[in-house]
Amino acid sequence: MSLEDAAVTVLKRAVEMDTCSRFQESLICYQEGIQILLNVLKVTKDESKKTAYREKIDQYMNRAELIKKRVNQDKEEGKYHEQIKIKENDTGYSFERVFKPYISENLTEVYVEDPYIRSIHQLYNFLRFCEMLLKASCKVKTIRLLTSLDEGENASQQKSALYEIEESLKVHGIVLTTEYSSTIHDREIRFNNGWIIKIGRGLDYFKKPKGRFSVGYCDYDLRQCHETTIDVFHVKHTKIM
Structure with a gap:
């Protein structure tokens, strides 16, 4: 399995967990998938692909940050479930x-x-x-x-x-x-x-x-x-x- 395929697999699971409101697990998958995409970006020479990867990374990072804030807020308020x-x-x-x-x-x-x-x-x-x-x-x-x-x-x-x-x-x-x-x-x-x-x-x-x-x-x-x-x-x- 290539790095790109691995990233797709992990990020697909992140979205699935996100959809099921399993936020803590989705957050970890987003983080792992983003790291794999960053590694892919480092070895990619095609500029159009680099641009596409950067857009995807920004998209997933923004979603991961929102989830992280929500999880932390729920934990602070003692209502995480x-x-x-x-x-x-x-x-x-x-x-x-x-x-x-x-x-x-x-x-x-x-x-x-x-x-x-x-x-x-x-x-x-x-x-x-x-x-x-x-x-x-x-x-x-x-x-x-x-x-x-x-x-x-x-x-x-x-x-x-x-x-x-x-x-x-x-x-x-x-x-x-x-x-x-x-x-x-x-x-x-x-x-x-x-x-x-x-x-x-x-x-x-x-x-x-x-x-x-x-x-x-x-x-x-x-x-x-x-x-x-x-x-x-x-x-x-x-x-x-």
């Missing part, structure tokens, strides 16, 4: 895609409240979420998990897996603390940069792959999803615990 609806069998909703727009350099602490981090695939989902944070452009130092304790013999398996994740994260300078509640019901993820993400199914919104060697087994962007709704809010002061 964005909703993402995932349809049955949809793909393209990996943790990276869903959470990236809300991760920033000043993010240092994450609180996960999800009653279903118990079975093997749910524990793997949580691990993948932690890995996503490790690779993101932030400085997360603490992850706090509140979940329910599995029953019977499965409880020891759950505790063992979470302890293993805890020890693994320590190597990367991240402290994981886990608490169990028998009355927990809500599912939400809070970032201490102000973002709150509520997912109807929690982190368990991916469908089971058809086989270990089927598309989507490793790449969650290619994994089919269950129908669910994601609500995103922003508050000035986020209480983690």
Whole structure:
């Protein structure tokens, strides 16, 4: 794919997200697309193409600036709300895609409240979420998990897996603390940069792959999803615990 094609793809998604009022995600796509177009402009020699690129860049920059002002104003007034609806069998909703727009350099602490981090695939989902944070452009130092304790013999398996994740994260300078509640019901993820993400199914919104060697087994962007709704809010002061 050429740089120009890449720019078209990213900017097309930016417009789609803009149309759906998913402003934070559209802003990131606009910024990425504009940067790619600037790189294209640098290597273009045709003056007519340069003029066309500059006009497009100005157009997208103006729209991105308007979105940025709107998002910042809504955040300041505490009324920011964005909703993402995932349809049955949809793909393209990996943790990276869903959470990236809300991760920033000043993010240092994450609180996960999800009653279903118990079975093997749910524990793997949580691990993948932690890995996503490790690779993101932030400085997360603490992850706090509140979940329910599995029953019977499965409880020891759950505790063992979470302890293993805890020890693994320590190597990367991240402290994981886990608490169990028998009355927990809500599912939400809070970032201490102000973002709150509520997912109807929690982190368990991916469908089971058809086989270990089927598309989507490793790449969650290619994994089919269950129908669910994601609500995103922003508050000035986020209480983690």
